[in-house]
Amino acid sequence: MNHAQDKYGHTRKVLLVLISILAVIPLAPLINRYIPPLILGDWNLDLTVSIILAGALTFLTLRLFRFLLLPAVGLLILVLIYNQLTNGYGFGNMIRDYKTMVQNNWGKKEQKEIDLVLRPTFFDGPLTKTVKSLQSKVIATDSVVRNYSVKHSLESFDEYYPKYGSQVRILSLFKHINSNFKYVSDSERDEYFATAKETIGNGLGGDCDDHTILMVTCMKAIGAHCRMILTDGHLYPELLCGDEKQFEMMQQAVIHLFGNEAIDNMYYHEQNGQYWINLDYTARYPGGPYVSETAYAIINL
Known part of the structure; x- marks a missing residue:
């Protein structure tokens, strides 16, 4: 018993x-x-x-x-x-x-700082005109852009908002734009810069300039801080993560929420203790590899 x-x-x-x-x-x-x-x-x-x-x-x-x-x-x-x-x-x-x-x-979780090399130019007139033209296309106060940005910032990862806060909104918006943007060239004779409202209206089609303007405008509409990097034949957006601690927090969020993309490295630029990551349409995740390390201009907004 x-x-x-x-x-x-x-x-x-x-x-x-x-x-x-x-x-x-x-x-x-x-x-x-x-x-x-x-x-x-x-x-x-x-x-x-x-x-x-x-x-x-x-x-x-x-x-x-x-x-x-x-x-x-x-x-x-x-x-x-x-x-x-x-x-x-x-x-x-x-x-x-x-x-x-x-x-x-x-896992492999390297951080790769890229030296952003500003290439000197002897034609400041045309370059200044291009920079001002690009800046003028960033209109984040437009109601169509604002509503579009808010809608898609709530589209993904919402269950992780208590953990990562506003970073979730930024990553959700990035995911939507880069998953749906379709590359369409400008005409051979004309370099046209579309506003975010125009790109939203045409169904997210355009070239690298249009993608960059769309990305930085939409990000700005939900409170994120971005800039544009003008290189030889290319324009891409960068997101400000903040200081080193804030960058590490963003890195954790990206690895967590974009893990299926098999992330090997986070690429970034560091200037004066502030960390910027790539949001280019060529990047499968925020902080993906850069297309070019040289730049004609850093366009702040």
Whole structure:
């Protein structure tokens, strides 16, 4: 009899441990959504902290309300299934969160600073005219541009807003523009700079100038700060991340939310302690490789 009771007790303990693990696995990423990025040296600790908190919460439930543990796990799984079916935080997001923890801590995560070389020119007149013309096309106060920008800044990654804040809006807008922009050349005899409103109206078609104007205008419409870099035969936008700490936070968000793009490196320019990343239409993710390292002009807005 005692042997049977011992065997039953041992089996019961094993089942409780397994149920506890099942509770921690989905609970940790849910907690992680509400914890800001915690960076210590080269280590990203927020999901690790979330796992510890989930384990502690499960342990307390097991000690104080053991009879509630199994229903709680069942409810948690049902919530994940519901979210999966309604495009909320589901199993795919949970797997991505764990994958991000591995990428952030053990994956290749280099930062490559690119020296932006300003090429001297002896024709300041035409260059100045081009710069002023480009600046005049950035009209972020237009209601069409503002509404378009706000709409698509809410389109993706909204479930991660508690974690990354306004960076989520910027990354969502970038994703929409670069996923839908189609390259169309100007006529051979004319270099035409379209406003963001025009590019939105034509269905997101244009050349690199039009893409850059669209990107910086829309970003400006939701409060981000961008600039344009004019190179030989190309124009591309850059986003200001801020100081080194803010840049690292942006890097964590990009790796987390664009992980499927197999990010190897984050490319950036650093000037006076401020970090800028590439938003070109050639970049599959914010901070993608630059097309050119030389520039005729840095166009501030």
